[in-house]
Amino acid sequence: MINVAILGFGTVGSGVAEVIEKNNAHISEKAATQINLKYILDVKEVPGTPFDGKFIHDFSIIESDPELNVVVETIGGAKVAYEYTKRALAAGKSVVTSNKELVATHGCELLRLAREKGVNYLFEASVGGGIPILHPINSCLAGNQISEIVGILNGTTNYILTRMIREGATFEAALSEAQANGYAERNPAADVEGPDACRKICILSSLAFGRHIYPEQVPTEGITRITLEDVSCAAKAGCKVKLLGRAIARADGKICAYVAPHLVPVENPLSSVEGVFNAITVVGDAIGDVMFYGQGAGKLPTASAVVADVIDAAKNWNQGTIMSWDEGGADTVYSTDELSSRWYVRAVGTVAPSGAQKLSAPEAENVVFLTEDAMTRPALDALLQQAGVTPAFLMRVLD
Amino acid sequence: MINVAILGFGTVGSGVAEVIEKNNAHISEKAATQINLKYILDVKEVPGTPFDGKFIHDFSIIESDPELNVVVETIGGAKVAYEYTKRALAAGKSVVTSNKELVATHGCELLRLAREKGVNYLFEASVGGGIPILHPINSCLAGNQISEIVGILNGTTNYILTRMIREGATFEAALSEAQANGYAERNPAADVEGPDACRKICILSSLAFGRHIYPEQVPTEGITRITLEDVSCAAKAGCKVKLLGRAIARADGKICAYVAPHLVPVENPLSSVEGVFNAITVVGDAIGDVMFYGQGAGKLPTASAVVADVIDAAKNWNQGTIMSWDEGGADTVYSTDELSSRWYVRAVGTVAPSGAQKLSAPEAENVVFLTEDAMTRPALDALLQQAGVTPAFLMRVLD
Numbered sequence: 113m114i115n116v117a118i119l120g121f122g123t124v125g126s127g128v129a130e131v132i133e134k135n136n137a138h139i140s141e142k143a144a145t146q147i148n149l150k151y152i153l154d155v156k157e158v159p160g161t162p163f164d165g166k167f168i169h170d171f172s173i174i175e176s177d178p179e180l181n182v183v184v185e186t187i188g189g190a191k192v193a194y195e196y197t198k199r200a201l202a203a204g205k206s207v208v209t210s211n212k213e214l215v216a217t218h219g220c221e222l223l224r225l226a227r228e229k230g231v232n233y234l235f236e237a238s239v240g241g242g243i244p245i246l247h248p249i250n251s252c253l254a255g256n257q258i259s260e261i262v263g264i265l266n267g268t269t270n271y272i273l274t275r276m277i278r279e280g281a282t283f284e285a286a287l288s289e290a291q292a293n294g295y296a297e298r299n300p301a302a303d304v305e306g307p308d309a310c311r312k313i314c315i316l317s318s319l320a321f322g323r324h325i326y327p328e329q330v331p332t333e334g335i336t337r338i339t340l341e342d343v344s345c346a347a348k349a350g351c352k353v354k355l356l357g358r359a360i361a362r363a364d365g366k367i368c369a370y371v372a373p374h375l376v377p378v379e380n381p382l383s384s385v386e387g388v389f390n391a392i393t394v395v396g397d398a399i400g401d402v403m404f405y406g407q408g409a410g411k412l413p414t415a416s417a418v419v420a421d422v423i424d425a426a427k428n429w430n431q432g433t434i435m436s437w438d439e440g441g442a443d444t445v446y447s448t449d450e451l452s453s454r455w456y457v458r459a460v461g462t463v464a465p466s467g468a469q470k471l472s473a474p475e476a477e478n479v480v481f482l483t484e485d486a487m488t489r490p491a492l493d494a495l496l497q498q499a500g501v502t503p504a505f506l507m508r509v510l511d
Numbered sequence: 512m513i514n515v516a517i518l519g520f521g522t523v524g525s526g527v528a529e530v531i532e533k534n535n536a537h538i539s540e541k542a543a544t545q546i547n548l549k550y551i552l553d554v555k556e557v558p559g560t561p562f563d564g565k566f567i568h569d570f571s572i573i574e575s576d577p578e579l580n581v582v583v584e585t586i587g588g589a590k591v592a593y594e595y596t597k598r599a600l601a602a603g604k605s606v607v608t609s610n611k612e613l614v615a616t617h618g619c620e621l622l623r624l625a626r627e628k629g630v631n632y633l634f635e636a637s638v639g640g641g642i643p644i645l646h647p648i649n650s651c652l653a654g655n656q657i658s659e660i661v662g663i664l665n666g667t668t669n670y671i672l673t674r675m676i677r678e679g680a681t682f683e684a685a686l687s688e689a690q691a692n693g694y695a696e697r698n699p700a701a702d703v704e705g706p707d708a709c710r711k712i713c714i715l716s717s718l719a720f721g722r723h724i725y726p727e728q729v730p731t732e733g734i735t736r737i738t739l740e741d742v743s744c745a746a747k748a749g750c751k752v753k754l755l756g757r758a759i760a761r762a763d764g765k766i767c768a769y770v771a772p773h774l775v776p777v778e779n780p781l782s783s784v785e786g787v788f789n790a791i792t793v794v795g796d797a798i799g800d801v802m803f804y805g806q807g808a809g810k811l812p813t814a815s816a817v818v819a820d821v822i823d824a825a826k827n828w829n830q831g832t833i834m835s836w837d838e839g840g841a842d843t844v845y846s847t848d849e850l851s852s853r854w855y856v857r858a859v860g861t862v863a864p865s866g867a868q869k870l871s872a873p874e875a876e877n878v879v880f881l882t883e884d885a886m887t888r889p890a891l892d893a894l895l896q897q898a899g900v901t902p903a904f905l906m907r908v909l910d
Contacts, residue, residue, distance in 0.1 A: 131654050131797050142653040236651065242798035244643075244651030251650075252635065252643030254541035255530050255818030381804060384783045398530050398815035399641035402805035405780060406798065416797035419654030431830065 114143065114426040117151040117174045118184045119196055121158050121167075124210050124237070125186035127415030129163055132422070139419060143426040150180060171196055175203045182425045184418060185209040190217050201225045201233060206425035210237035210414050216311035220324035220439050227433045234421035234435065239265065239312045240390050242413025243406035244420070249320050249394060250435050256396025258320045262358040262510065263392030264385050265312040265371075267408040268296045268303035269335050269355045274386045276343050277352055283338060295388055305334035306355070306371045313357030316392070317369050321361055324440035325369050331448055332371040337505055342458060345471040345480040349456075349509075351375035352383045356510065366446045375456050375482075375509045382510070452486040454509040457496065465499035482509065513542065513825040516550040516573045517583045518595055520557050520566075523609050523636070524585035526814030528562055531821070538818060542825040549579060570595055574602045581824045583817060584608040589616050600624045600632060605824035609636035609813050615710035619723035619838050626832045633820035633834065638664065638711045639789045641812025642805035643819070648719050648793060649834050655795030657719045661757040661909065662791030663784050664711040664770075666807040667695045667702035668734050668754045673785045675742050676751055682737060694787055704733035705754070705770045712756030715791070716768050720760055723839035724768050730847055732771040736904055741857060744870035744879040748855070748908075750774035751782045755909065765845040774855050774881075774908045781909070851885040852907040856895065864898035881908065 116132065118125045132139060132149050140146045151174055152158075152166045174180055183200040187193040190213050197214065200207050201222060209215065215222075215235045226233040236246045240263075249258070264270050268290055275286035287304065290296035302308045310332040318324045335355050346353045354376045359369035376383040381403055385391040390408025395401055407413040428434055457468075457480065464470045464481040472480035479501070483492065496503055515531065517524045531538060531548050539545045550573055551557075551565045573579055582599040586592040589612050596613065599606050600621060608614065614621075614634045625632040635645050639662075648657070663669050667689055674685035686703065689695035701707045709731040716724045734754050745752045753775045758768035775782040780802055784790040789807025794800055806812040827833055856867075857879045863869045867880035878900070882891065895902055 127797075135654060135656055135796070138656060139654055142649075243801055244647040247651050248643040248647055250541075251823065252646050252819045253815070254822045255534060255538055255815045257534055257537060381780075381783060384780060396815060397534070398526075398811040398818070400806050400809075400812055402642055402803075404801075404803060406801035410799075412797040413799055416652070416654045416795060419797070420651045423653045424650065 113146040113148055114181045114429060115148050115150040115179050116182045116184060116422060117153060117180055118149070118186065119153045120185070120187040121152050121154040122186060123411045124414050124418065125152070125184070127411035128184055128186065128418045131412065131415045131419045133162065139423060143423045145426055147422065147426060171199070175199050180205060181429060182206045182208060182422055184422065185211060187211070188213070190214045194218055197222055198225065201229055201231060204229050204231055206232040206234070206429070208234045208418055208421040208425055210235065210418055212238040212308070212311040212315060216314040216327050219315065219318060220437060223436045227436055230432055232425050232428060232434055234425060235315070236421050237414045237417035239315050240392055240404065240406065241408040241410060242416045243390060243392070243404050243408065244417070245316070245392050245404050246319055247420070248404065249316070253394060253396050253399060253402070256398045258361065258394060258396050260358070260360045260395040261313070261316050261320055261392065262356055262382070264354055264382060264390050265309040265357040265392070265408070266303055266355060267388035267390055268300065270385065270390070271295050271388045272304070273335060273338070273353055273355065276338070276340060280340060282340060283336065304336055306332040309355060309357040309371045313359055313369050313371060316357070317359035317367055318437045318440070319435070320359070320394070321367050323438045323444045325359070325367060325444060326440060329445045330369045330371060333373065335373050338373055341478065341480065342505065346375050346456070348471045349375060349469065349482055351377050351509065353507070354382060360451065362446055367444060368446050368448055368451055370448050373507050375507055377510070380510060449489050452488050454486050454511060455483045455492050456507040456509060457481055457483070457501070457503050458505040459501045459503045461501065463499065463501065465495055465501065478504065486511065512545040512547055513580045513828060514547050514549040514578050515581045515583060515821060516552060516579055517548070517585065518552045519584070519586040520551050520553040521585060522810045523813050523817065524551070524583070526810035527583055527585065527817045530811065530814045530818045532561065538822060542822045544825055546821065546825060570598070574598050579604060580828055581605045581607060581821055583821065584610060585817070586610070587612070589613045593617055596621055597624065600628055600630060603628050603630060605631040605633070605828070607633045607817055607820040607824055609634065609817055611637040611707070611710040611714060615713040615726050618714065618717060619836060622835045626835055629831055631824050631827060631833055633824055634714070635820050636813045636816035638714050639791055639803065639805065640807040640809060641815045642789060642791070642803050642807065643816070644715070644791050644803050645718055646819070647803065648715070652793060652795050652798060652801070655797045657760065657793060657795050659757070659759045659794040660712070660715050660719055660791065661755055661781070663753055663781060663789050664708040664756045664791070664807070665702055665754060666787035666789055667699070669784065669789070670694050670787045671703070672734060672737070672752055672754065675737070675739060679739060681739060682735065703735055705731040708754060708756045708770045712758055712768050712770060715756070716758035716766055717836045717839070718834065719758070719793070720766050722837045722843045724758070724766060724843060725839060728768065728844045730769045734772050737772055740877065740879065741904065745774050745855070747870045748774060748868065748881055750776050750908065752906070753781060759850065761845055766843060767845050767847055767850055769847050772906050774906055776909070779909060848888050851887050853885050853910060854882045854891050855906040855908060856880055856882070856900070856902050857904040858900045858902045860900065862898065862900065864894055864900065877903070885910065
């Protein structure tokens with residue numbers, strides 16, 4: 113039997129409890145051992161649930177219970193969650209989480225602690241909600257050298273962009289609608305400014321390339337500057353505007369990771385990912401492109417991924433550490449300035465450089481165009497300066 | 512160290528050898544042990560490869576080598592491959608294969624033999640080529656009760672349908688083109704008549720639902736009767752014609768599995784899967800819809816999936832069986848006659864039943880329409896008889 117404790121009885125924590133109870137026979141069969149939900153730790157009393165006898169308020173009960181095997185951390189943030197995760201791992205418990213902030217910030221340290229104790233720190237739910245992505249990268253794609261990961265990693269911004277593209281809603285109107293539907297927080301900065309996608313590409317690239325990439329190493333731009341003019345000019349170029357997290361490996365093993373809105377050509381399957389859905393494309397030397405698609409958030413999809421990790425932790429109990437990566441550093445990354453792409457440029461004025469594909473109407477206040485050739489950002493800046501164009505907004509094309 | 516033998520040095524076998532050699536350091540690190548390619552069994556001499564010293568012609572060398580751990584079977588078919596797989600498992604070797612015919616026909620027996628010997632029989636590459644799908648179903652989605660699997664499982668037919676949809680090529684012209692490009696065999700029946708997709712949906716549903724579904728239990732229809740009129744009428748209804756393998760679980764646990772062309776609405780992400788690509792959607796009670804997309808065939812994508820299984824077999828050496836399902840039988844399945852859907856109907860004549868959405872022009876030789884309501888096939892037959900319509904061709908809509 114494997115005993116499980118859940119830390120935090122919020123949306124994800126209560127979903128995990130529900131899935132463990134509802135599908136218990138099936139889950140225990142898959143784990144080849146009985147999975148027993150023993151404790152739920154929460155600061156508040158939560159009466160009237162089917163889990164009445166399991167609530168506790170003191171973490172040391174979990175820490176000191178020698179029969180407790182797996183701790184599910186759904187507290188969020190990088191303070192209390194960080195402390196409890198360290199203490200749980202140090203006490204020889206495996207820890208499963210959906211906490212992307214904690215993994216992106218302290219993943220390497222926590223994975224090392226897990227390895228030292230011969231337990232697991234697993235976080236499939238931290239990226240892509242219920243979509244299986246970290247486990248397949250670690251296992252099913254293990255025969256490949258991965259060269260690139262690119263994905264729509266944030267459902268809220270994808271919902272907002274979808275409403276702008278399909279309904280012609282402004283950014284502000286689409287954001288209000290997302291908030292009214294519960295897809296966006298009252299303070300939407302973590303979504304619309306890009307930090308949520310940034311944490312996820314940190315986790316994906318750390319796992320795929322083997323060294324920790326930290327959020328401060330990932331230039332991050334959100335979607336707040338995108339206008340309806342951008343969306344309609346993108347359509348004229350056969351593209352959709354999508355916020356992408358992207359990480360590319362150079363031949364010497366260094367990684368360039370960044371988050372920014374892109375023009376995605378409609379032939380690319382990422383362009384047809386709409387609403388709150390997420391999708392992640394992984395490029396391997398043997399497999400080519402493979403894409404994983406599904407609900408990137410939500411109580412039960414996220415709980416589904418957490419429970420899969422609980423099963424994995426149970427199956428691998430006393431069998432060592434499944435997943436790990438090494439410490440990163442300044443020498444892990446290279447600058448986005450080295451990346452070539454075609455560019456979307458919106459500028460005040462009417463003159464486009466020669467050879468560019470003009471997307472704006474002749475009489476429009478702004479000139480909008482695509483560069484014909486792929487080039488680096490410094491090369492673009494030189495071209496624009498030469499043509500006397502001062503850009504107001506730039507996006508790369510995902511070619 | 513884990514020693515590996517490859518049976519058959521054809522397209523997939525040589526790809527596996529290449530990937531194991533090229534990415535050996537990375538693969539051995541992932542397996543946490545050295546992966547060593549020890550033998551390649553082939554009837555013919557294959558001089559001039561980097562694997563010169565490894566070729567053998569006698570299977571009993573592999574069978575009787577106590578240091579040989581994993582056998583990669585890429586012979587194909589269900590005769591020699593069946594015999595060698597049984598003998599390898601009986602000798603306590605794990606077996607990895609891309610052989611869908613063998614798994615769909617004898618999977619349950621071979622999995623049982625593997626379980627008895629405490630080894631593994633793994634076949635990720637048998638479905639979806641390089642796309643990770645069986646492993647995620649077995650592991651990452653293990654917290655879910657799966658209710659449905661539906662997918663584009665055959666790249667050749669999807670290439671033909673894509674050419675018909677995008678270029679207006681006839682079925683015959685598109686097939687010739689697929690043959691010229693090496694995407695279709697000289698005898699294309701296994702692709703265009705559906706048996707290849709049938710074997711794959713057998714494997715997917717056996718794993719997802721836990722009991723063996725055999726090919727003869729899966730009604731199978733190919734794409735040979737689809738005309739350009741069907742493709743253009745489908746477009747008028749906002750749909751694309753796709754050959755789907757589909758398996759649906761009823762509340763009592765019985766499964767309905769079948770292969771047939773469908774109308775897929777453009778809002779469904781399966782509709783945008785083009786050319787030789789495959790995609791598989793899995794529906795779980797917690798996760799909702801999740802889709803896996805990638806190259807469904809080809810030397811290196813398939814080799815990538817085989818090598819991932821070799822790594823899994825190595826990691827789980829002496830640790831028991833990862834994956835298994837139970838024997839099936841007549842009580843495992845229920846009839847497609849119970850499945851309701853909207854229907855696409857092409858018939859000679861001009862009269863459509865009242866309430867149907869007519870898709871053909873008034874002057875056309877055939878009447879083509881969609882039923883307004885979802886209904887079973889017997890209910891459709893009754894409706895058509897009542898309206899005096901004799902159908903020439905029928906497809907379900909994937910709603």
